[in-house]
Amino acid sequence: MPTGNPLLVEIQERIRAVGAISFCEFMDLALYAPQGGYYNRPQMQIGRRGDFITSGSLTRDFAELLTEAFVQMWHALDCPQRFTLLEMGAGEGEFADVVLGYSQATYPDFFAALKYQIQEQSPSLRERQQQRLARWGDRLSWQGAETPAESIIGCIFSNELIDAFPVHRLQWQGGNWQEIYVTLDKQGAFQEVLRPLREDRIHEYFATIGIDPQQQGYADGYRTEVNLRLIPWLKDLSQRLEQGFVLTIDYGYPAHQYYHPARCEGTLQCYYRHRRHNNPYSFVGEQDITAHVDVTALTRYGEKFGLETLYITRQSLFLMALGLGDRLLAQQQSNGHLLHALNRHQSLHQLIDPLGLGGFYVVLQGKQATLKLPPLQEADQVFRATQRGTSPRLLND
Template sequence: MKEANETQLSKEIIKMINDSPEKRITFYDFMKMALYAPELGYYTKDRKKIGKSADFYTSSSVGPIFGQTIANSFVELLQYASEKETFFILEMGGGDGRFARDVLNAMFEKYPKIYQSLTYFMLEASPYHQDLQREHLERHLNHVKWIDQLQDLPQPFIGIIFSNELVDSFPVHKVKKVNGKFKEIFVTWNEERESYEEITAELSHPSLEDYFIQQKVTLKEGQVAEINLDAIDWMKHVAQRLTRGYVITIDYGYPADELYASHRHEGTLMCYYQHTANDNPYQLIGEQDITTHVNFTALMEEGKRWGLEPVWFSTQSHFLMNSGILEMLQEIGLDQMKNKDLFQDEAIKMNRAIRQLIMPGEMGETFKVLVQQKNMGSYQYRFMTSALKQYGL
């Protein structure tokens, strides 16, 4: 039995279940409603989601150092991609706009010539987040354009398409291995118990079984797994709109063989509310985030079908260190420490943010970075060269 909360959104989901011929909906449909129902879903309502007083942190929440460091890689890649003095970046799902602000601030200060010729596109479905983005990007509005869909990008689009913690928020199908066969997990409503319940039945679409064949993975008996078909579709459309340049995807996840390993017997779905994690998507509907880990193998394989060549896949820690984050460490002598506020001093805060972004056990290992390129030559990018070698060690 699963907990339900009497919200308008929950009532609409229950109505959807009761109106369906078999009195059930796919978990995909449930998750899509919980996250994206107009004005009621978690991502579509006017509600703060990122930060200390909200539900979760992103790398940009740690401080400006994340965007400042990635700006270094953006500048390098833009110069390889563009044959003219016109530079394009598209950020998809930019949250409250802090990352874009930090990137543009860094470019304005360190790379003024590129900044002057740059258009930074933002694709954001939430009107609430668009308003936050405009607020944070006030000083850069002459260089920022908001679009509603990928088709609104100028063609040809030559530059960078970037996302950070976007793909993990796409709705997913849930499947389970039962008696040697793939079954799908559906959501029903138990009127007597006033609760959501999960049942298994035949797959809603044959593409779900085809997915595991293509990924060359098998599930153990009783194992539950998520299938993110929207991520594959997203990768296809992103690749189609990019004429020349790069796709950079940062998120938490694994290659397929690791993602669907038998020790992840219940899958990877997690919910977040006020910085507390749980695995029950049937409570706090519309008030809590629901996420699953990303299958990076699927993104790479779909990208290849549309001309995207994978050039880098590793941890955020390696990417940021190779992109110059260690150069921003502030030297603080022991004799200076007694005169500094450990919580407010800017140098200490900067060093603490760098540690959080790159250290094992924190964001550095949890998040992965996938860089794909299209219609580009073979280059030895800085982020592909070990930070130790860059310092001659």
């Protein structure tokens, strides 16, 4: 194992000090260590030149369409004089820039009420965001872990954030869960070992999402993940949200699919220069490590903390309900530059591709607030007539 990487040395020293660390701690260090963690590296980029593409980095249409939803939320709250939009993890800042610009040009009354906040863990990304968004002045502010949480009326939004929370990796062995830890072999390379569970919260987690591992018929060697970081994150959001909405977009599965016996290797995956693979111990600090989101956990814990589940749908349906189809039609009828038109047409289709970004889950939760989106409600009625016993308002399972 190369030793020129300070992050590798830090993780090795941590392991030697305690013998083994949980995979959750390993993933936390690999992604968020102050010196060398993936999201703290100045070289880390999101978009076509980086390791992965998000909807916001693909086309400004994504942020403009989401702005349509934020405006509807503002109206649903009776147009408060201050509507706070808190973006959790803002990437390169493209999304915020488009939302502010589009609101100013298209919905001036909403823009007058809009206060944009960003909570960003990465100092490197925060610096880039501040440079990109400097023109918005005090219309926009940053929140850190050390910033006292203020009461919010508005919306808390995240896109592809929860999938990067460090997860506990589990293996079914001898009729019980074992947790995967990381140690070093004689050559100093990372090596996995199994340890008995130390987290009672993992048993509580499965009870909350309605999965009884003893009844699943798992074979020895079955692997999966549990995202315990989701729980305090949701609790914090609910506590700071006085009234309004939580809008979460990410890739994932409902619990009965996530923990199905056939998904025997779990969902952990890594991204390095747009190449996807499943080895988290290579390119440490230079690659993204993710796990799919348990959508059932997002809704069940949200409800525990006072967040009502309003809609669960796919990104494709959500964006179509907000007007993406109209944009496609208008774009096809335009006489603009051909190459630009082709690129935009392709980007719009990528947003709704059911095998890609369009298959992402959109979860809308409310606190003392509701939002009526007729196109989604109509689809919901059809779905609920054919799918009983699943999560509320799940439009495409």
